[in-house]
Amino acid sequence: MSPSKPVLTLAPGGRRINLYDLHGQKNRLGEDLDRRMGAVLQHGQFILGPEVDELERRLASFAGVDHAIAVSSGRDALMIAMMAMGVGRGDAVFVPGFTFAATGGAVVSVGATPVFVDVDPVSFAMDPDDLDKAMTEVRNEGRLVPRVAMPVDLYGLPADYAALTAVAEKHGATILADAAQSFGGRSGNQRVGALAPITATSFYPTKPLGCYGDGGAILTSDPALAESIRAIRSHGRAGDGDEATVLGLTGRLDTLQAAVLLAKLDVFEAELKRRHEIAACYDAALGDLVTVPVIPDDQASAFALYTVRVRHRDKVRDLLDERGIGTGVFYRLALHQHPAFRAYATRALPHSVALAADVLSLPLHADLADDEVDRVIAAVRAAVPAAAE
Ligand SMILES: Cc1ncc(COP(=O)(O)O)c(C=O)c1O
Secondary structure, three states: OOOOOOOOOOOOOOOOEOOOOHHHHHHHHHHHHHHHHHHHHHHOOOEOOHHHHHHHHHHHHHHOOOEEEEEOOHHHHHHHHHHHOOOOOOEEEEEEOOOOHHHHHHHHHOOOEEEEEOEOOOOOOEOHHHHHHHHHHHHHHOOOEEEEEOOEOHHHOOOOHHHHHHHHHHOOOEEEEEOOOOOOOEEOOEEOOOOOOEEEEEOOOOOOOOOOOOOEEEEEOOHHHHHHHHHHOEOOEOOOOOOEOOOOOEOEOEHHHHHHHHHHHHOHHHHHHHHHHHHHHHHHHHOOOOEOOOOOOOEEOOOOOEEEEOOOHHHHHHHHHHOOEOOEOOOOOOHHHOHHHHHHOOOOOHHHHHHHHHEEEEOOOOOOOHHHHHHHHHHHHHHHHHHHO
């Protein structure tokens, strides 16, 4: 087949299947969303209204931690967490080489230095052995203090927190989890939020639990950290006082977004279950053709994304697009390859670079119907061999 003449075409009358579909969920939850948002418009407490308190209680209880603090975005959650931990100039924060730019950006924003650690090629999360190497290198060089390891639960699967914590503690550092993609995931009998002393998540609209704008949360069972985070997200003011006790920012989740999230939390478990069902269908139907996600028996992914590794990725993607199947590439570059982070590209990250060349995310969301799952599978089964020709 010539590259300019793909054999795959959109089935007649076939509706396009997008990577995400927020409309299906909005139609399903419409009345509840309207009621909850209407209540906010009525009472008018748009900042730190009662829905924010209710959401925080429910998030903490869902995750099994003492405190959830709702904030303005996932990136702000990371920044505010580091500010509360006193991370800044002279500190090394270890981040995976394969993640969204916000992970590294938050570190630079608090004045600390990101040190990139390679990822495990199977779990896609920070490799504990390379973390050990990187922390040893930093300590030997003596210019920076290893303060924080910030694993990312890529695509929704929790990182290996037991192994990463052991390494971090050996070097006197602590863990801040970037769980932007994994709220709803689990390791053993602990949910994301309870796997690290402090966890940041995102409610960006396309996340498994997403609002209709920007939003995020920080989860912890440390009361002093929680109090500090509450002050920092609100201009550094403690409680109702006017006095800025610490440096803060405008980092609150607004009440309308909290109302949206409350409606979505009611159906979150059921939606996660549907995500798992679809992932199992893809695993069974595509496992012989592409590298499907490996989820250890004692873990559950939140499946923010269902990501396979495939040769000729960009060609496969074009062929799927022609057949009406939307896909995504997260990410086309390893973190140190972005112009904004080249100054911190001090270490070799072969697995991060390799992943950037072959990852492809397929449609997966709770409103994907069985016949749509079948169409995605059929299209992938046709596109992969066609792309290799
Ligand atoms: C791994 C990771 N970290 C941080 C963020 C930042 O979250 P937000 O977009 O809510 O700022 C994202 C968002 O996509 C992410 O995927």
